[in-house]
Amino acid sequence: MPEAIQKDTLIGKRITKLDAPEKAGGKTRYIQDLDVQGQLYGKILRSSRVHAKIKSIDTSAAKALSGVHAVITAADVPYQRPIGVAKDHFPLKTDRVRSLRDEIAAVAAESEAIAEAALKLIRVEYEDLPVLADPNESLKPGAPLIHPEPHGATAKHDHLKQAQGIAYAGKPDNIAMVFDYAQGDVAAGERESDVVFEDTFHLHYVTHCCMGVSGIIAEFDSSGNLLMYSNTQVPFLHKREFAEILAMDPARIRIIQPPIGGGFGSKLDIYPFEPITVFLARATGRPVKLIFTREEEFLASPTRQPVILTLRSGCKKDGTLTFRTVSTLHDNGAYTSWGATTPFVMMQTISSLYRVPHCLYHTKAVYTNNPYAGSFRGYGNLQATFAVEQHMDMMAEAIGMDPLAFRLKNAQDPGEVTPQGMHFKSCGLKECLTTAAEASGFLAKAGANRANRDKPGRFKHGIGIASMLHVGGGAKIYPSDGCGTILKMDDFGSVTLITGASEIGQGSETVLAQLVCEELGLPLSAVRVINNDTEITPWDVGVHASRTTFIAGNSAIGAAKKARGKILAAAGKMADLNPDELDLRGGHIVEAKSGKVVMTLAKLLRQLHFSDKAELVMTSFYYEPPSKHQDKHFKGDVSAAYAWATQVVEVEVDTDTGIVRLLKVTGAHDVGRVLNRLGIEGQIEGGIVMGQGYALTEELLVENGVVRNPGFRDYKLVTAPEIPEMDVRFIETMDGEGPQGAKGVGEAPAICIAAATANAIENATGVRIMALPFTPEKVYRALKAKGQHH
Amino acid sequence: MTALDNYIAPTSLEQAVEQLQELGEVTILAGGTDLMPQANAGRVKFKRTLMNIRRIPELRGIVREDGEIRIGALTTIAEIMAHPLVSEHLPLLVSTGDHFASGQIRNAATLGGNICNASPAGDTLVPLMVLGASVELASKPDDKLFRRSMPLPEFFVGPGKTRLAPAELLTAVRIPIPPKGFVARFHKFGTRPALDISAISIGVAGVLKDGKLSQVRVAFGAVAPTPVCGCATEEALEGKKLDAATIDAAAQAAQDEVHPISDVRASAWYRKEMIHNMTRRILEDVAANH
Amino acid sequence: MSQQTIDFTLNGVPTRVSVPVQMSALEMIRNVAGLTGTKYGCGEGECGACTILLDGVSLNSCLLFAVECDGRAVTTIEGLAADPVGLRIEKAFVDAGAVQCGFCTPGMVMQAKQLLEQNPHPSREEIQRGIEGNLCRCTGYVKIVDAIEAASKE
Structure with missing residues (x-):
């Protein structure tokens, strides 16, 4: 045991990522690399027309193919609910397709090759409708309506209520959303101006191109609980959303997030392939894994807003x-x-x-x-x-x-x-x-x-x-913009940090561990981060809006400060010293001024644990930022x-x-x-x-x-x-x-x-x-x- | 389901062409860098037999023979770039290779494969054309091995289409060793050094003596269904002093003689503009550096 | 569908598998041999996530027919665990911060290994050219180039 330890900090240092060695050695198992015992392989048949009515779908030949366990269309999932921000489409399209990516049918089979072969056997009869490819055309009076029939659903996103005329299918025009904002008096502003410019700027379609393509594995246990291995960036919001779409109890949905091959915002919404895979798992009683091809990733994942x-x-x-x-x-x-x-x-x-x-x-x-x-x-x-x-x-x-x-x-x-x-x-x-x-x-x-x-x-x-x-x-676009943390210490001075915040490659688990180490005077090697299982981790609104270091960081610090307070109070009592004059450094309790070592942290934790009071150091904290709707x-x-x-x-x-x-x-x-x-x-x-x-x-x-x-x-x-x-x-x-x-x-x-x-x-x-x-x-x-x- | 139900990997040329003759329905596998993605995308349908020709030693290697460099069809782009005979006599192929796809693909893709794919934008085709290359073909219609050769420009019929007969194998490319005073340039238009399908490419070669170009060969890629000769451009240059007026005339001839299409990579208009501007830049570079 | 039995060494281990003729080496490595460090990124040779070494030469395994592995030596990212240069590169990637989502990393490491074997002391520009066939969406490549440069200087 050293005699004295001076204050040191990890803040601002070059810290290597906790998950990097596994990734560099090819040992990390992404969703593409996971297999579940007994799994089937899912594939989706997408529209071959841009805009058309579906006249008929014949799946009989696909169903007859050896190795095919299920072929489903909208008719097979009458319970499906609309998805998306405005709830304006069903995972499996019912009577019409509105874009080339649209999902018409899905297959679960014993191999990807069989599933693909089965897709080719599905016959779809279309009746083409006029295509609207330019938003200016969509606005013209008399333009064909893309969503003519009501789905009977309304958007449930509270934070979107400000948006006027939010899209509900069945509206008499093609306007999905309208936003208006005003401050001051622009006419007055223009009168004061010596120079005025007006120009029109055109911004194009680009897409995320995550190196790992999209995928999901869904399975039900014998009690009807749903487990999804998912790349989502918003696991807790999705529990609720999936429950609505699938008409099931959110408490029965568990989401595990394997390491993700890139996010960049692409995984903030629920996309049709996810509930469709759940439908297939339900239909077959088997786990179903569905992984995109790169071409599918380009066609059927979101874009940046043009x-x-x-x-x-x-x-x-x-x-x-x-x-x-x-x-x-x-x-x-x-x-x-x-x-x-x-x-x-x-x-x-x-x-x-x-x-x-x-x-x-x-x-x-x-x-x-x-x-x-x-x-x-x-x-x-x-x-x-x-x-x-x-x-x-x-x-x-x-x-x-x-x-x-x-x-x-x-x-x-x-x-x-x-x-x-x-x-x-x-x-x-x-x-x-x-x-x-x-x-x-x-x-x-x-x-x-x-x-x-x-x-x-x-x-x-x-x-x-x-x-x-x-x-x-x-x-703060949701009712809460918070993040929860559970922090527990073992008998040996190590920390398990359980955070709601997902790692998507950006290094959040490393920075959270670093912030905890800073409070508890520990080396980085003493912290393990658990961040990928809704059954274990506390609630978080999701990885978006550049928020994780700030929100999850403050949450982790909050939990760590509570642990620190408890540790120092116990140490003060044991050593008969003022806790305010103690500090945690290098895995030890020290006197703050001199750095003189009082005892090892591990020893203190064991004494707490195995004392008459039998206490563990376990804390939790929920951080809600002081922002406003x-x-x-x-x-x-x-x-x-x-x-x-x-x-x-x-x-x-x-x-x-x-x-x-x-x-x-x-x-x-x-x-x-x-x-x-x-x-x-x-x-x-x-x-x-x-x-x-x-x-x-x-x-x-x-x-x-x-x-x-x-x-x-x-x-x-x-x-x-x-x-x-x-x-x-x-x-x-x-x-x-x-x-x-x-x-x-x-x-x-x-x-x-x-x-x-x-x-x-x-x-x-x-x-x-x-x-x-x-x-x-x-x-x-x-x-x-x-x-x-x- | 695929009709592919047979795989063979002959170990000699004789054996390969015999089997080709006998089986008829054969898909040839060389480097695989084009066959695999094309097949996966459904653009190429496998025939009944897949013949892997990579185990045939006669199809490999680079040698000097009778004033020509003979490059075996199976030689990879990386092997060509590293070969001393190529760097000594055909440096144009080294710089061409440097713009070819990526390191991994250069290690796998073969010269014969790039030729037989007959893509109008195939990276080696334009340089080979201006180097005066010919292809060597082999078959065994009866008991005897039959070989023929053909100047490269004649080999191409359309996108993905060549004059290769069904039971014939491309065995090698022959390139005459360039004479003294030979200059050659290849320009692949792109925004990055490699991993790019060219929107246009230009090859220019000839013998430069006393500021005049002779034996001029010009070829263009990605402006027609096959790589094409720039005959009018050649004419504008042949025997002329390579001065500003000649260069202007040649660039104009080049622009006028190509008839490209518009696609995702570029419009026809832009392709013609680039043919003009890049032909001019190539010729200015030749004039300035010799 | 025609199956073909092939014998090769996979990371030094003699291996015999039976594969459909048109199967890619990538599929064979991942789904038949069960080694998942080699990644599918595009299936067209455009991204380099599936880079392996075949007889010591780097290739896109998605473009390689599995049958072509017959009689040859296949090295995947898992095989670098027994290779001093490979381990040095992996450590350099960790230390330089060259890993974010990590999906491109195994392919990058394999291509870096090839590059350093052909050119033990590359310039930064040569490193950039050396990995031009490997796409990365997270890092902007800077720290990957740093890592390969650092590995070349050890």
Whole structure:
């Protein structure tokens, strides 16, 4: 036993991930790798028509195939209930299909090959209906209705009640959702303006491309309890939702989450394949495993919300912003998932990234026969920022102010309460702006590039800046935004941390363990994290909104503080010392001032356990952030903290081809405080490259409802040789509510890359492009149109 | 269900072509990098027999023979890139390989497979055409091994279609050793170094002497159902001094003579523009560096 | 459906299996041999998650016919547990923070092993080119390149 131990900290260190050794050695078993004794294999027959009535389905040949245990259609599951955010479709479609992904029948068989063969034997007769592939067409009077018949269901999501005209099937038009937000008087704002711009921005379809494809295993026990091995990001919400869809008692549903091959928001909704697999398990009395193919993943998993956004903005000659009017049209696709609700986030950027006195915001989400959009890292913010930050550059130029000074003039400060009701208790936007600009040499390079752009030469260099605001302390869109923790200590000084927060690869279990170690003076090796079984872990709202480190972190700290208090009180009693003068360090109880060791933690725990009182150290804590629901006007302090960032992007534009190369990204991120430096760097680097893909290479090509590139061959993820040099700086504003001062960072790094890239291309060439992605052909066409091709 | 019910792996060329002649309905497996995904996607239907030709030693290796380099059909892209005869005489194939798919695929994909797939965007086809390659084919219609050869451009009929007879095997590619003063360039249009299906590709080769190009060969990929010769472009260059006017004329000829389609990778208009711009850049590079 | 019996070594262990002729090596490794470290990511050779070594050469096992393994040596990520270079790379991935969701990691490690055998001291650019056939959606590749660079310097 050492004589004395001085205070040490893990905060800000480079901590390797707890799950990394298993993953690097190929030992981690993802859902694809799990097998359950006696399992059958499920496959889904999807529509071959974009929009059609189902006239008949003949499954007799499929049912007769050897090895087939069940073939089901909607007729076989009369108990199924509608699913999705607006409850506007059934897992198995009944009388019509509204998009190419639509589920018509499903098979459970003894092998995947047999299941696939059986699908080919199912005969479906369709009667084609007119296809609506453009949201503008869907809005025209007399347009065919995509959801003409009522399902008899209403949305149960309390937090969506503000959305006017929320889609309930059977409405007389194709409008799925409408959002309206207003602050101040935009007409007055416009009258004060010296400069006004209005432009329309087009944001495209991209998809998550998790490296692990979707999958599920469902099985019933003999008492009728349902166990699902699922990749969901929201296990506790899904218990309730599944119970509704399946007409069963939620208490009989257990969800186990095996390690997940990527999430990024894609697993926030229930998708038809999940209840369908449960139907198959019910029909066969056997466990059923269903895993997508990659092509299926492209066709039948959600996308980022495509948006047509018209922005009107103004400012005064002195650089003061005056107003913004935004009207957006969201292509909802055939059904309503979370994509339709991205206005919640978009309007925050519009109203509050910079100080704008007058704002008017209107969104319509409109049904089409296209794929439907879900939630995706950034949740509408990439789209909103793309428009807002381009107008910031345009206005700055129009009044002859440099883009940095213009932004600084309008940037938020700590303490600000915005007209939308957000309270920025910590805010590092100005430091983000100046840090990123100085580190990249932004102003000097921007000037030099500009001077160079009309000179001859094939390659042009450009630099662009953009900033972002995103929730960093959860987002109170459900009745609770909380997370529970159970912490127990064994007789040997080790901790089992049982948290509701799911790990999706982002490193949450490592950072939670780290926070607990900080309170209890333990090495990381003393903590095990349990986080994947609804039967064991306490409630959590789910992995979304960059909330896990903040919310689950505060929850873990709460449980650890209780354990610490109990331990120190017991130690004080045993050693006859004042507990306030004791500390926990390196697995020992020490005197706080001198570091002098009093006893080992393990010994204390055993003495507690095996004493007359026979006590264990087991604590629990439920953390609910001090945030508020928005009122029916979308106003309110929805997050306990807000994250900020500025990214400067440097590009090279090949004027001969239109190819844009990302050379360097300099990012300054207000993260509150760095907890795990290795983890946070990884999140930011990964986010930057995801933003790069959104800006330059990725596009799900949808033509008349048909996805033309359902594979990595033509849906181009960024590969290793294409990544830019990165210089990432951390602005530590030490948020008062954050765990050890930290704020959420998961989504932030992907958000402003596309906007900054647009500004960089303009700086390089004088050509401003308001549609994504910046493919060579699109850029070349724009250059050619402006005579910038040399 | 598939009709595939037989698997053979002959160990000599004679045996392979005999079995081809005898069985008729045969799918040939070489590197498998295209066959497997095509079959999985249902774009290729297996015939009754799968013949794995990878165990045939005669189909491997790179040798110098009578002023030609002979590359066995089964040679992988990685083996070609690493071979001293190729780097000495056919450096164009080394840089071509560098843009070919990925490391893993370069290790598996064979030159013969890339040719027999006859994709209009096949990465090796345009460079081989401008190098004047011919293909060597073998069959055994009777007791004797029958060999024939054919200039590569004649081999291609349409996307995935060649003049390979049903009982015939592509055994090798023959490339004349280029003469002194030979220059060759291949441009694969793409946004990244490799792992890209080209929207267009361009090959230019010829003998450069006293600033003039002769024996010019030009070929384009992904602008027609097969890789095509750029005959008008060749004409615009043949025997001319490689100056700005010639380059402009050649680039224009190139743009005018291709008739691409629009697809998910690019529009026809953009393809024509790129054929023009890249032909110009290639020729400027040749002029500047020789 | 024609079955074929093949003999090969799987991570050094003599192995005999019977497989359908058109089965991929990936399916054989995962579903017949039961080694799940090799991942299905796309089935088209575009993502590299299924990278294995065949006679020491890295390939996409999803593009390889299982029958082609006959008489050859197959090494999967599980086989690197007995390989000093492999273990060094795995440790470097952990230490550099190169693992997030981890789904691409086994394929990355296998390709890194191939790269370092062909080029023991690659530049960063050579490392980036070396893993161009391996997609990662989480990390932005920076820390993967860091890891391979670190492994090359040990």
